[in-house]
Amino acid sequence: MTAMRCPFCDTFLQGDGEGPLSIALKGHLLEAHHLRAERDVLSGVKFREHDPQMWEGMKSGAVPTDRAVGEDVEESVLCPFCGERFFGHDGEDLTQHLIAHFQDVHGIRTPGRSLTLVR
Numbered sequence: 001m002t003a004m005r006c007p008f009c010d011t012f013l014q015g016d017g018e019g020p021l022s023i024a025l026k027g028h029l030l031e032a033h034h035l036r037a038e039r040d041v042l043s044g045v046k047f048r049e050h051d052p053q054m055w056e057g058m059k060s061g062a063v064p065t066d067r068a069v070g071e072d073v074e075e076s077v078l079c080p081f082c083g084e085r086f087f088g089h090d091g092e093d094l095t096q097h098l099i100a101h102f103q104d105v106h107g108i109r110t111p112g113r114s115l116t117l118v119r
């Protein structure tokens with residue numbers, strides 16, 4: 001079970017793995033913040049399962065990753081708007097990635113409290 005915070009209102013969102021977490025985020029953004037994806041990017045995605053071989057591949061460099069080799073990046077979530085996948089150590093990490101991504105890529109500004117945490 002992964003728990004992350006909504007980038008906008010700090011509501012905790014939970015999901016058992018990448019798929020349920022991404023869908024929970026998408027549903028929350030629509031219901032609470034009226035942010036609707038232009039296309040349903042999540043419906044066509046094959047969600048990542050916990051796959052030990054993939055993690056071994058990432059550590060050995062066989063699977064591309066922008067993370068340092070050997071980093072523990074077991075958690076992941078997809079952007080509900082474009083389907084980009086984010087990896088993190090934990091839900092808090094995922095939240096920070098999404099805050100930066102929403103602003104940089106989608107031009108969605110998040111509340112000031114969170115801005116201070118963006119690199």
Ligand SMILES: [Zn+2]
Pocket residue numbers: 006007008009010011028032033
């Ligand atoms: Zn929210």
Ligand SMILES: [Zn+2]
Pocket residue numbers: 079080081082083084101105106
């Ligand atoms: Zn996106």
